Amino acid sequence: MVFHIISAVPALLDSPLSHSILQRARNKGLLDIHIYDLHDYGVGKQQQIDDYQFGGGAGMVMMVEPLYKCIETIFSKFGKMKVIYVTPDGKTFKQAHANEWSMEESFIIICGHYKGVDQRVRDHLVDIEVSIGDFVLSGGELAALVLVDSISRLIPGVLNDASSALTDSFQDDLLAPPVYTRPAKFNGWNVPDVLLSGHDANIRDWRERKALETTQNKRPDLINE
Ligand code: 6GU
Numbered sequence: 766m767v768f769h770i771i772s773a774v775p776a777l778l779d780s781p782l783s784h785s786i787l788q789r790a791r792n793k794g795l796l797d798i799h800i801y802d803l804h805d806y807g808v809g810k811q812q813q814i815d816d817y818q819f820g821g822g823a824g825m826v827m828m829v830e831p832l833y834k835c836i837e838t839i840f841s842k843f844g845k846m847k848v849i850y851v852t853p854d855g856k857t858f859k860q861a862h863a864n865e866w867s868m869e870e871s872f873i874i875i876c877g878h879y880k881g882v883d884q885r886v887r888d889h890l891v892d893i894e895v896s897i898g899d900f901v902l903s904g905g906e907l908a909a910l911v912l913v914d915s916i917s918r919l920i921p922g923v924l925n926d927a928s929s930a931l932t933d934s935f936q937d938d939l940l941a942p943p944v945y946t947r948p949a950k951f952n953g954w955n956v957p958d959v960l961l962s963g964h965d966a967n968i969r970d971w972r973e974r975k976a977l978e979t980t981q982n983k984r985p986d987l988i989n990e
């Protein structure tokens with residue numbers, strides 16, 4: 766899987782992509798991430814990437830030309846691919862999207878800043894607009910990282926134990942059941958007996974019941990959806 770991420774503040778993207786599971790996936794060649802500084806495609810001597818909005822109003826708007834140039838450069842080198850724009854007014858990103866998109870070969874992700882991008886970018890260059898929830902971030906970089914992380918961990922070979930991803934919360938529209946590790950007794954707080962019993966069928970039943978119970982308590986909307 767190849768991600769091409771276009772950003773006006775590329776330094777924001779470095780660290781989360783260079784550690785732990787994602788760095789290991791990059792080392793193994795399962796994941797390839799290219800980061801583009803939008804200023805390199807800026808207009809004029811100042812390498813301008815944003816401007817005042819027509820009609821007046823506070824906040825700068827990201828210009829169409831730098832984004833067009835950057836996307837065309839990526840297309841000409843790597844071929845056509847889907848372009849995702851992360852924006853608070855996009856469709857809410859769900860685990861089902863991560864599952865589906867983990868089977869694609871490559872994506873371009875545009876990180877918005879300021880007041881967002883010129884509408885012509887959205888109308889003519891972008892295929893998919895996604896938000897990561899009903900709140901506003903100062904820029905799209907954190908949202909782009911959320912997408913890259915949640916999609917990448919589903920690529921075969923990225924997680925050491927493939928079955929682990931299947932038992933995550935949301936994978937079956939339920940939250941995950943509680944988990945415990947050693948010691949079995951700490952401070953008078955005990956691990957449920959069934960988990961120590963070695964009885965696989967009982968453990969499976971208990972986990973199913975707890976997943977349902979947890980979901981009913983914390984996210985009843987997932988059950989009634
Ligand atoms: Cl994708 N971008 C920004 N700036 N804020 C957000 C978001 C995205 N999703 C939720 N809030």
